[in-house]
Amino acid sequence: MAEQLSISGRFRRGDVDFDLDLSLPAGRIAVVGPNGSGKSSLLRLIAGLEALDDGHLTLDGMLLDHRPEIFVPPHERPIAMSFQEPRLFAHLRVIDNVAYPLRRAGRPLDEARVQLERVGAGALADLRPTRLSGGQAQRVALARALAVDAPTLLLDEPLAAIDEAGRAEVGSLLRSLDTRRIVWVTHDPADAGDADVVVSIRDGVVRQTAT
Numbered sequence: 001m002a003e004q005l006s007i008s009g010r011f012r013r014g015d016v017d018f019d020l021d022l023s024l025p026a027g028r029i030a031v032v033g034p035n036g037s038g039k040s041s042l043l044r045l046i047a048g049l050e051a052l053d054d055g056h057l058t059l060d061g062m063l064l065d066h067r068p069e070i071f072v073p074p075h076e077r078p079i080a081m082s083f084q085e086p087r088l089f090a091h092l093r094v095i096d097n098v099a100y101p102l103r104r105a106g107r108p109l110d111e112a113r114v115q116l117e118r119v120g121a122g123a124l125a126d127l128r129p130t131r132l133s134g135g136q137a138q139r140v141a142l143a144r145a146l147a148v149d150a151p152t153l154l155l156d157e158p159l160a161a162i163d164e165a166g167r168a169e170v171g172s173l174l175r176s177l178d179t180r181r182i183v184w185v186t187h188d189p190a191d192a193g194d195a196d197v198v199v200s201i202r203d204g205v206v207r208q209t210a211t
Contacts (some may be wrong), residue, residue, distance in 0.1 A: 003180065005029075005046065005152070009055010013041045016204040020055070024208065029183045030195035037201045039185040040084065043154045046183065047081045048074035059152065060180075080148035084156040084185070086141035088129035095125040098144045105148075115143040120169055134161035139170065146177075153177070155184035159191065 003026040010019055018038055031039045044050040045057065048064065048071070057065035059079075064072040080101075088097045099112035116122045121139040129137060138161045145153060158174065159167045174182065175194060184191070192198050199208045 003060050004058070005060070005181065005183075006058040007045070007052075007055070009052040009057070011041075011045060011050065011053050013038050013050075018042075018201075018204050018206060020052075020206055022199065022206065022208055024181075024183075024197055024199070026060075026180045027182075027196035028194060029181065029197045029199060030192040031183060031185045031199045031201065032187070032189075032192050033201035035187075038204070038206075039201055040156050042199070042201065042206075043081065043156055043183065043185060046152075047079055047154055048072060048077050078150050079152045079154060080145040080150035081154040082138075082141045082145040082156065082158055084160065086129075086137040088132075088137060088140060088144075090129050092128075093125065094121070094127050094129065094132070094140050097129065097140060098147055101144060101148045111147055112143070115147045116140070118146065119143045119173065120166065135163055135166055138162055139166070142170070151180040153179045153182045155182065157185050157187070159186070159188070 005024040007020045007022045010017060031042055033039050041050055051071060052065050052067055056063060063070055064077055095112055098116055099109045102109055102111055113125060116125055119139045119142050121136060121143060124136055142158055159170060162170055186192055195211055197208055197210055199206065
């Protein structure tokens with residue numbers, strides 16, 4: 001089975017039409033471009049939170065989007081996503097937020113604590129999300145995505161709210177992951193320098209470049 005993320009088609013975001021012709025290998029993929037260019041929309045498209053207007057999206061041999069005949073919903077895709085704005089349940093403790101996808105999958109809940117420690121957030125386990133700083137919440141959201149243990153990991157500005165010392169720590173963690181594919185949005189050229197492939201988006205034009 002070819003380990004490719006293939007997107008060929010078109011979708012519209014606001015007043016801009018995006019024509020996509022991407023064939024992305026397994027590995028590390030950075031998505032760059034100015035604010036509002038559609039970087040986050042590309043991740044949402046892969047995750048199944050947005051849909052192509054026409055064309056197809058295939059992930060490692062699985063056809064996920066070929067409208068109107070086929071559309072695999074987000075929870076059935078082998079994908080985990082961490083959003084730029086961490087979507088944590090305010091009424092749950094941090095540890096329970098990270099354990100949430102584990103409960104749905106019937107997997108051991110102690111994995112939640114392992115992932116919190118992994119991102120340097122173990123001490124936050126019993127806090128409510130309202131007690132967290134932006135950087136702490138982003139670490140927790142990353143821990144929750146890692147707990148899913150999906151072969152494709154989508155990260156929307158994963159380091160944006162984390163302080164300089166934390167960026168080095170979390171960046172090192174991300175470089176060490178053996179996940180089949182990591183796709184992350186970034187504004188930082190240094191972050192994009194770690195990628196195997198860079199996808200650039202500007203004014204509806206999408207290009208991929210091997211590094």
